[in-house]
Amino acid sequence: MENTRKHTALLVIDMQKDFVEEDGLTRVDGGKAIVPSVIKAVEVARELGIFVVWVVREHDPLGRDVELFRRHFYGPGKIGPVSEGSVGAELVDGLVIKEGDYKLVKTRFSAFFATHLHSFLQSNGINSVVIVGVQTPNCIRQTVFDAVALDYQSVTVIVDATAAATPDIHFACILSHLLNYSHQGCTISRISLLFSFGKTLVWNKFFDLISRIESVGTSGNGNGITDYISSSVSVLDGIWKAVRNGASPMLDLNLAAKSDFSITEIAFIPSPRKSFPSKHTRRVNSVPSLPQQETLICRELLAMADTRKHTALLVVDMQKDFLDEDRPISLEGGKAIIPSVIKAVEVARELGILVVWVVREHDPQGRDVEVFRRNFYGPGKLSPATKGSEGAELVDGLAIKEGDYKLVKTRFSAFFATHLHSLLQSNGINSVVVVGVQTPNCIRQTAFDAVSLDYQSVTVIVDATAAATPDIHLANILDMKNVGVATPTLKEWCQSNA
Known part of the structure; x- marks a missing residue:
């Protein structure tokens, strides 16, 4: 049991004021009621040595990293839901991130989508996840499905520590989790419904159940698991049909407790059906086209302006721990390119090119760092580019300004396990220019x-990038040039955009 806990993480999803508080901008009606259960789940997880991961949304105030259908909430003069640094993005009262926990920011429904969560959990030996938070049909459900698709050994949703807008929606989603995956032959240890009764979470009962099911599977009597699942499915299949016909399931938790989570009795409350129009009409507004210009010069200017609008400048790892000479892991060739990077950023802003600051900001314990670097992290160690440290700051002369965008990565590529690609795509960016180290x-x-993702133009500015030696730098520049990457000098790039 202790070994199981060591390999388990509790994912606390979106328990933020804008989603849970009564005056939240996008409040989930059922969210407030589960706060005590989530608090208790976190407390018990810490007592058992289960790793707590806080999964939150923290969006760009301009909404550039938000799903398209939400963007009308954001913009100048607006405070969009869970905007980074806003009160609404804070955790609800009673929930606090403590030392030893981990915070992960997402920009879409699933905690796994375009984040480094999977590589982070894998590299820390986590093979089972328990999920609490809001809301069940969106972020909870998508995270569950992705966890199963990624072959986590056990995926658990705590029923009364998750919530949706209505009980109908909540329980319909909960039941579909178990039914869908049971029909696919997964054991109960893959998708488990973990109940809490009153104020006592039955974690020990849950782990005992997993142990007994796994022992059945290894004792030579493989039919035991199949029979267990089949009996549950036969009962739940009828429940699910009733739910689809408009009934609202009310679980008899006491009875479920006595039967080791086999739900054998359920009460239904009729639920009025909502009617929706069979056809939807959409107003199509005519968009005036740009006037046809007769001169070649005007056409070229329009094309150039359009290209800039679809281009982003990626400024990679220009941080003190990587560039300042007094830093133990300073890159020897890095200091010399700072003036060129400053100039590239200035020109990009003048031309209306989106500036994206790609940085590393690591966990002080090194739990999100590549395995080969982990010896640098821990109490009393260097811990390069640790979140909140001076070494993680940009070097002098570089500053993030309004209109820029900051993206945190934990691996070499700015695209690996980040939302950079979806951010650029949804903002119409099809060309990237790269500067920085190394x-x-x-x-x-x-x-x-970027080449693999079919960006139309990929540019690396030769004298605004650097390596430990000129030989290493130029050898890699040649390799990139051979796969179609443009490699101009800063002067050439500026002239091409003049």
């Missing part, structure tokens, strides 16, 4: 990934 690692991996 050429053989983060610059090269980012450029190659």
